[in-house]
Amino acid sequence: MSARYEIRLIAPSGYPHIPEAMRRGIERLEAAGHRIAGREVLDRLDLRFAGTDAERAADLNGMADPSRPLPDVVLAIRGGYGAHPLLPLLNYDALGERLRDAPVAMIGHSDFTALQSALYARAGIVTYGGPMLGADFGAPELDPLTWEHVWRTLADEEGLGEWEAPHTPDIAVDGTLWGGNLAMLAGLVGSPYFPSIEGGLLYIEDIAEPPFRVERMLYHLLHAGVLGAQKALLVGDFTGYRVAEYDNGYDLDTVFERIAGAAGIPIVRGLPFGHGPAKFTLPFGAAGRLVVADGRATLRFSGHPRPKTP
Numbered sequence: 001m002s003a004r005y006e007i008r009l010i011a012p013s014g015y016p017h018i019p020e021a022m023r024r025g026i027e028r029l030e031a032a033g034h035r036i037a038g039r040e041v042l043d044r045l046d047l048r049f050a051g052t053d054a055e056r057a058a059d060l061n062g063m064a065d066p067s068r069p070l071p072d073v074v075l076a077i078r079g080g081y082g083a084h085p086l087l088p089l090l091n092y093d094a095l096g097e098r099l100r101d102a103p104v105a106m107i108g109h110s111d112f113t114a115l116q117s118a119l120y121a122r123a124g125i126v127t128y129g130g131p132m133l134g135a136d137f138g139a140p141e142l143d144p145l146t147w148e149h150v151w152r153t154l155a156d157e158e159g160l161g162e163w164e165a166p167h168t169p170d171i172a173v174d175g176t177l178w179g180g181n182l183a184m185l186a187g188l189v190g191s192p193y194f195p196s197i198e199g200g201l202l203y204i205e206d207i208a209e210p211p212f213r214v215e216r217m218l219y220h221l222l223h224a225g226v227l228g229a230q231k232a233l234l235v236g237d238f239t240g241y242r243v244a245e246y247d248n249g250y251d252l253d254t255v256f257e258r259i260a261g262a263a264g265i266p267i268v269r270g271l272p273f274g275h276g277p278a279k280f281t282l283p284f285g286a287a288g289r290l291v292v293a294d295g296r297a298t299l300r301f302s303g304h305p306r307p308k309t310p
Contacts, residue, residue, distance in 0.1 A: 205274030
């Protein structure tokens with residue numbers, strides 16, 4: 001990594017309940033030469049949120065102000081819950097006018113997916129699913145894949161991710177790369193904050209959702225006409241869930257087999273993305289190409305926001 005960026009912190013969801021993780025994250029980013037702005041968001045607290053709805057929406061709306069210099073990277077401090085109340089408070093026209101073609105990388109995952117979906121649907125702004133300040137950059141042990149992939153993605157004209165995908169038929173498909181947290185996506189279907197994307201490459205992940213809930217959300221996407229309209233479904237990490245005796249052998253493997261049959265689209269598993277320590281940084285709304293050959297998946301993408309190198 002050679003580029004040094006100005007990184008502005010935003011706190012659109014939960015408050016930083018593990019302050020030492022936030023400190024570690026800032027220290028690591030500064031040690032790599034990055035400049036950190038927006039630290040004041042770490043001190044906000046309102047109920048379970050990192051500030052009031054108005055304060056958290058202002059973190060984003062402030063980027064529409066032409067008198068305010070844009071950072072290179074906008075980084076969510078954490079997920080949790082809190083993005084949904086902000087969706088009607090955002091100034092989509094002004095944000096789109098300033099950010100649609102700007103070299104600004106907005107990065108986060110989990111609850112942040114709701115904001116990504118809305119920003120793309122209402123303003124055409126391409127963002128990133130990727131690491132956040134606390135859980136990722138501030139983890140006790142920094143994951144090397146996560147660290148290396150985010151900076152390589154922001155620097156390279158063509159993004160690249162490769163992983164093992166055994167037992168997957170060979171495919172080669174092109175489409176808009178988009179996705180994120182499954183619960184966030186499924187919960188926005190039918191709203192003005194959900195994008196209409198056909199022929200896309202949809203990637204998903206989630207945490208603490210048992211198999212039957214995962215299947216139910218995927219069927220919701222299928223019944224709404226979303227899932228079957230995609231070229232492929234890329235499955236990331238599904239962690240922290242439990243199965244019950246009543247499940248009788250019904251697990252996530254079964255879920256994805258059933259959904260593959262129902263949706264009639266390729267499903268590619270093993271994508272490093274989600275609430276686990278190792279994750280790719282993936283655009284929401286950029287052009288992608290997925291190739292699976294001999295049990296290995298290769299994902300390339302272009303047109304993603306790339307901050308200018310100082």
